[in-house]
Amino acid sequence: MELIVNFLVQGVQMALVVALAPLLVGLVRKVKARLTRRQGASLIQPYRDILRLMRKDVVLAENASWLFRAAPYIIFAATWVAAALVPTFAMGLQFNWTADMIAIVALLGSARFFLALAGMDVGTSFGGIGSSREMMIATMAEPAMLLTVFAVALVAGSTQLSTVSAVMTSPDVGLRVSLGLGLVALVIVAIAENARIPVDNPATHLELTMVHEAMVLEYSGRHLAMIEIASALKLLLYVSLIACIFFPWGIAERSDSLLNYAFGMITYVGKLAVGGVLLAIFETSVAKMRVFRVPDFLGAALMLGLLGTLLLFVSRSL
Amino acid sequence: MSAVDLMILCVGIFLLLALVAIAAGGKPAASAFIYAAAIVPCSVVGMTGLAVLLTDGAASTTVLPIGLPWLGAHFRLDALSAFFLVVIGLGGAITSFYAIGYGRHEPEPHRVLPFYPAFLGAMVLVVLADDAFSFLLSWEVMSLLSWALVLAHHRKADTQKAAYVYLVMAGFGTMSLLLAFGLLVGADGGYDFETIRANVHTPAAAAIILVLMLLGAGSKAGLAPLHVWLPLAHPAAPSHVSALMSGVMTKVALYGFIRVVFDLLGPLEWWMSPTVILLGAATAVLGILNALMESDIKRALAYSTIENIGVIFAALGLALAFRANGMVDEAALAFSAALFHIFNHMVFKSLLFMGAGSVLNATGLRDLDGLGGLIHRMPLTSFVVLIGVTSISALPPLNGFASEWLIFQSILTSPNLPQSALQIIIPAAGALLALAAALAAACFVRIYGVGFLGRPRSDAARQAVEVDRFSLGAMFVLASICVLAGVFPGMILDAFAPAVSLMLDGRMPVQTSQPWLTLVPIAETRSTYNGLLVLLFVVFSATSAAWAVHRFASHRLRRAPAWDCGFPNADPLTQYGAGSYAQPVRRVLGTILLRAREEVLMPPPGDPRPARHQVHVKDLIWDGLYEQISRAVNAIATRMNRLQFLTIRRYLSLVMLSLVLLLVALTLWN
Numbered sequence: 004m005e006l007i008v009n010f011l012v013q014g015v016q017m018a019l020v021v022a023l024a025p026l027l028v029g030l031v032r033k034v035k036a037r038l039t040r041r042q043g044a045s046l047i048q049p050y051r052d053i054l055r056l057m058r059k060d061v062v063l064a065e066n067a068s069w070l071f072r073a074a075p076y077i078i079f080a081a082t083w084v085a086a087a088l089v090p091t092f093a094m095g096l097q098f099n100w101t102a103d104m105i106a107i108v109a110l111l112g113s114a115r116f117f118l119a120l121a122g123m124d125v126g127t128s129f130g131g132i133g134s135s136r137e138m139m140i141a142t143m144a145e146p147a148m149l150l151t152v153f154a155v156a157l158v159a160g161s162t163q164l165s166t167v168s169a170v171m172t173s174p175d176v177g178l179r180v181s182l183g184l185g186l187v188a189l190v191i192v193a194i195a196e197n198a199r200i201p202v203d204n205p206a207t208h209l210e211l212t213m214v215h216e217a218m219v220l221e222y223s224g225r226h227l228a229m230i231e232i233a234s235a236l237k238l239l240l241y242v243s244l245i246a247c248i249f250f251p252w253g254i255a256e257r258s259d260s261l262l263n264y265a266f267g268m269i270t271y272v273g274k275l276a277v278g279g280v281l282l283a284i285f286e287t288s289v290a291k292m293r294v295f296r297v298p299d300f301l302g303a304a305l306m307l308g309l310l311g312t313l314l315l316f317v318s319r320s321l
Numbered sequence: 322m323s324a325v326d327l328m329i330l331c332v333g334i335f336l337l338l339a340l341v342a343i344a345a346g347g348k349p350a351a352s353a354f355i356y357a358a359a360i361v362p363c364s365v366v367g368m369t370g371l372a373v374l375l376t377d378g379a380a381s382t383t384v385l386p387i388g389l390p391w392l393g394a395h396f397r398l399d400a401l402s403a404f405f406l407v408v409i410g411l412g413g414a415i416t417s418f419y420a421i422g423y424g425r426h427e428p429e430p431h432r433v434l435p436f437y438p439a440f441l442g443a444m445v446l447v448v449l450a451d452d453a454f455s456f457l458l459s460w461e462v463m464s465l466l467s468w469a470l471v472l473a474h475h476r477k478a479d480t481q482k483a484a485y486v487y488l489v490m491a492g493f494g495t496m497s498l499l500l501a502f503g504l505l506v507g508a509d510g511g512y513d514f515e516t517i518r519a520n521v522h523t524p525a526a527a528a529i530i531l532v533l534m535l536l537g538a539g540s541k542a543g544l545a546p547l548h549v550w551l552p553l554a555h556p557a558a559p560s561h562v563s564a565l566m567s568g569v570m571t572k573v574a575l576y577g578f579i580r581v582v583f584d585l586l587g588p589l590e591w592w593m594s595p596t597v598i599l600l601g602a603a604t605a606v607l608g609i610l611n612a613l614m615e616s617d618i619k620r621a622l623a624y625s626t627i628e629n630i631g632v633i634f635a636a637l638g639l640a641l642a643f644r645a646n647g648m649v650d651e652a653a654l655a656f657s658a659a660l661f662h663i664f665n666h667m668v669f670k671s672l673l674f675m676g677a678g679s680v681l682n683a684t685g686l687r688d689l690d691g692l693g694g695l696i697h698r699m700p701l702t703s704f705v706v707l708i709g710v711t712s713i714s715a716l717p718p719l720n721g722f723a724s725e726w727l728i729f730q731s732i733l734t735s736p737n738l739p740q741s742a743l744q745i746i747i748p749a750a751g752a753l754l755a756l757a758a759a760l761a762a763a764c765f766v767r768i769y770g771v772g773f774l775g776r777p778r779s780d781a782a783r784q785a786v787e788v789d790r791f792s793l794g795a796m797f798v799l800a801s802i803c804v805l806a807g808v809f810p811g812m813i814l815d816a817f818a819p820a821v822s823l824m825l826d827g828r829m830p831v832q833t834s835q836p837w838l839t840l841v842p843i844a845e846t847r848s849t850y851n852g853l854l855v856l857l858f859v860v861f862s863a864t865s866a867a868w869a870v871h872r873f874a875s876h877r878l879r880r881a882p883a884w885d886c887g888f889p890n891a892d893p894l895t896q897y898g899a900g901s902y903a904q905p906v907r908r909v910l911g912t913i914l915l916r917a918r919e920e921v922l923m924p925p926p927g928d929p930r931p932a933r934h935q936v937h938v939k940d941l942i943w944d945g946l947y948e949q950i951s952r953a954v955n956a957i958a959t960r961m962n963r964l965q966f967l968t969i970r971r972y973l974s975l976v977m978l979s980l981v982l983l984l985v986a987l988t989l990w991n
Contacts, residue, residue, distance in 0.1 A: 057870060057874035057875060058874055058875050059875065060875065060877045060878065060879050061875075061877065061878045061879070062879050062880075062881050062884075063878055063879065063880050063881070064880075064881065064882065064883035064884070065880050065881065065882055065883065066694065066697070066776055066883070068696040068697060068774065069696075069700075070696060070707070070774065073863075076863040076864075076866055076867045077859070077863055079862070079863070079866055080858075080859045080860075080861075080862035080863035080866060081859055083862050083866075084855065084858045084859055084862060087858075098854065098858075100839060100845065100849040100851065101839075101849075101850070101851045101854040101855055101858070102717070102850055102851070102855055103848045103849060103850060105726055105729050105730075105848075105850075106717055106722075106726060106850045106855070109715065109716060109717050109722055109726070110717055110855065110859075112714075112715075112716055112759075112762060113711070113716040113717060115762075116711065116714060116716055116762055116766060119766045119770065120766055120769060120770055120774060122770075123766070123769075123770030123771070123774045123775055123897065124696075124770075124774040124775065125775070125883045125885075126693065126694070126774070126775030126776035126883070126893065126896045127883050127884075127885040127889070127895075127896065128885070128890070128895050128896060128897060129885055129886050130897070131770075131775075131896055131897020131901065131902060132897065134766065134770060134897070134902070135767070135897060135901070135902045135903075135904065135905050135906075136905050138762065138763035138766055138767070138905075138906070139763065139905035139906050139909060141759055141762065141763065142756065142759040142760050142762075142763050142906060142909075142910075143759075143909070144759075145755055145756075145758070145759035146752050146755040146756045146759060149729070149751070149752070149755040150748070150751075150752055150755070153732075153733065153748055153751060156733050157733075157736055160847065161846055161847045161848060162730070162733065162847070162848045163846060163847065163848055163849065166846050166847070220884065220885070220886060221883060221884055221885075223884075224875065225870045225871075225874055225875055228870075228874075229866065229870070294905070295905075295908055295909070298909045305752070308752075309748070309749070309752060312748045313745060313748065315736070316736065316741070316744040316745055316748065317741075319736075
């Protein structure tokens with residue numbers, strides 16, 4: 004019985020992340036539009052966009068290789084698997100031992116690796132510019148992310164996300180400086196990794212400032228749809244990751260009662276909404292940076308992560 | 322016949338093959354025969370190593386009546402040697418198979434053939450040696466033979482310089498080893514390892530031996546700042562030899578380090594380990610940053626070897642730190658991770674050098690800026706190289722990630738260390754390793770994206786054809802090992818466990834008994850990783866998504882010219898090249914670490930010449946250390962030059978003077 008419930012929870016989680024991801028993107032866009040006194044598209048516009056793209060023909064560049072065609076599915080799959088392993092509304096995921104935090108970060112790395120390769124495949128200068136800048140940002144973001152993981156793992160004594168959530172819910176963790184630093188670092192990494200302002204602009208389409216959009220410039224139709232879902236999933240993953248590490252309130256435990264699952268679901272959706280609104284407010288209130296300012300921004304995350312880790316080495320209670 | 326005798330027999334076969342190769346001279350059929358024949362002893366070596374490991378690594382010894390008359394030549398095959406025999410045997414066998422096809426393109430095969438099997442034999446001997454004399458002798462023979470192989474294309478000026486630098490560095494390395502063994506043996510002079518193991522050293526002597534080993538074995542493996550010869554020498558050799566040097570010989574150097582530091586030297590104080598950890602982490606970052614700037618594909622691979630050696634040294638340093646504090650489980654984790662990474666690096670670096678060799682054969686080019694679009698012309702090579710670059714970039718679910726993950730897990734156990742210095746140094750080293758891993762991904766996206774994807778940048782790349790079946794076969798075997806070792810890391814770790822327990826009297830928990838073959842380094846609640854399930858999940862989600870989209874949404878496809886934001890440019894040179902791809906990272910990290918400087922040479926108005934953009938990158942270690950040393954040596958030599966032109970009276974008085982001085986010294990001594 005317990006096994007069935009756990010499998011069910013895992014299945015619901017996998018469906019849930021894919022189903023909610025475009026909604027989160029829609030929410031961020033809507034709030035951003037309202038903040039700039041525009042009406043904005045409806046919340047479900049991203050779903051419509053994806054369906055429209057799915058139904059369209061793929062227009063493939065003449066010298067695109069098989070890698071270019073396979074990459075969208077690989078990127079989607081890697082991101083989806085990563086997102087499915089982060090506890091969202093419940094901890095009792097059947098497969099959460101498949102990958103710990105480091106492996107989840109690395110799975111996102113695999114997705115990025117193939118995206119960057121796909122950017123180089125057609126042989127256009129835009130693809131190259133996006134790909135090279137994406138990898139530059141990643142070289143700064145990944146160590147920062149890993150240091151945050153270190154800090155969290157030192158507090159929780161584990162890199163296993165379910166265990167981390169369980170430890171963080173317990174009352175003896177309390178407020179800690181190191182976790183605060185880790186949270187700021189992780190938020191900076193999340194902004195950079197998801198190509199949000201001030202690192203990259205998800206709405207731009209014809210500027211040299213673009214990074215992510217430049218890489219996917221040659222994609223169309225269903226391929227583009229897969230990449231759009233994957234990037235929506237990635238945003239959802241980071242919000243869920245921050246939620247389950249730093250704000251794990253309300254997450255149902257392994258094989259919990261139905262009521263608790265429902266409660267976990269409601270709080271999860273609430274957390275996503277808060278995360279989306281905060282992101283939109285942040286994005287509207289800052290300006291896009293020059294590309295070569297980004298390393299300073301990410302360097303701050305790296306330093307905060309290192310500081311958080313070192314503080315824990317100085318004293319476990321900080 | 323005991324296992325070690327069988328190994329000596331294999332070395333004999335290798336030497337016999339070398340003689341056959343000399344006798345055959347430059348006959349065209351000789352090449353394929355020698356390489357094919359070398360597969361047999363290589364396989365025996367690899368199989369024997371594996372068999373010894375799987376039967377819990379009972380040691381077997383033998384003494385041959387050669388070498389020093391009062392000593393003989395001691396050989397011993399224990400679990401650690403067995404692990405390295407697996408590396409040498411597997412690497413050697415697959416490289417030889419590759420060379421059956423690749424060797425046909427060699428312009429002067431008789432410059433490679435005699436040395437190749439002898440080189441393999443010498444590496445086997447290093448791993449088997451059980452006394453200081455035969456160890457140093459086989460080490461030096463290995464160095465000299467690889468030097469001869471580097472010189473195969475000796476008419477190129479680069480090769481001559483590379484071989485010269487290599488020879489100097491190899492000489493320096495062996496000298497350090499000689500001194501290290503001198504200290505290990507002590508004044509009594511028992512040269513066999515059994516006697517050496519029983520010696521007890523003061524902490525100061527142990528520290529000096531450790532430093533000497535870092536100099537001696539580190540210079541051979543490519544540890545900064547002694548790495549300078551490696552990016553020159555490894556690419557200069559024919560590609561299958563490069564694969565062997567980068568994939569296997571650097572591992573034999575690591576064997577020397579492990580054998581002395583973990584086995585012969587005995588317990589070390591904790592304060593010696595930070596040197597190893599920090600040197601390793603710094604080497605990793607420096608190596609991969611240089612690889613990212615390099616546009617010659619083989620040199621970039623050689624720099625990436627330096628990175629991986631750094632990662633392995635960092636893991637070994639962690640093992641030393643844990644061992645010094647009696648934390649056997651943690652030490653076993655770090656040490657297993659190091660061994661696993663040694664194995665993995667052998668596999669993917671050999672694969673990548675073979676891929677580079679295939680590209681070189683097909684196009685005649687090593688420069689990334691002439692390549693491009695090979696995925697269309699050489700689909701199979703491109704496929705296996707893609708697996709290689711994914712593995713080396715430490716991406717799940719392949720093998721490079723599995724070993725890096727273990728190293729990170731081992732770093733995460735460092736809070737239990739009692740010394741606060743280590744507690745601060747290890748996370749910092751972890752950050753450096755994470756930076757190196759991220760840079761490695763950037764580096765290999767660049768190599769693959771510029772070299773294999775996009776549009777061809779030269780006629781040679783446009784007309785490239787797929788390589789022969791032997792080369793492809795060898796690369797496919799290595800690529801499948803990359804996948805298998807990534808998916809079943811537990812089996813490999815269990816197989817290597819006897820080598821770990823021999824060195825540390827402890828091992829990681831048995832991995833194959835875990836459900837679903839999950840990797841559990843310490844405890845299930847702490848951290849787990851399952852490459853098999855990750856692979857299955859990714860493959861399943863990707864195929865089901867692709868199927869669903871094609872079935873229910875749309876499967877139509879049109880080919881059209883590239884969109885490129887509405888400004889398509891037909892010239893392939895408008896693509897991002899090797900230099901432009903590296904530019905963002907060069908600006909961010911290279912300005913400090915490599916003193917990278919960009920210069921735009923703009924002609925004056927009215928001048929029709931094109932503007933030029935130049936990048937200057939400095940090798941600070943070369944300029945700051947090696948240039949200074951060579952300048953000092955030159956200056957001293959110029960001064961000493963005067964001694965050549967003295968009169969006979971002066972020479973005689975010099976002789977007299979030195980005699981008197983020596984006699985005075987002797988009297989004072991007594």
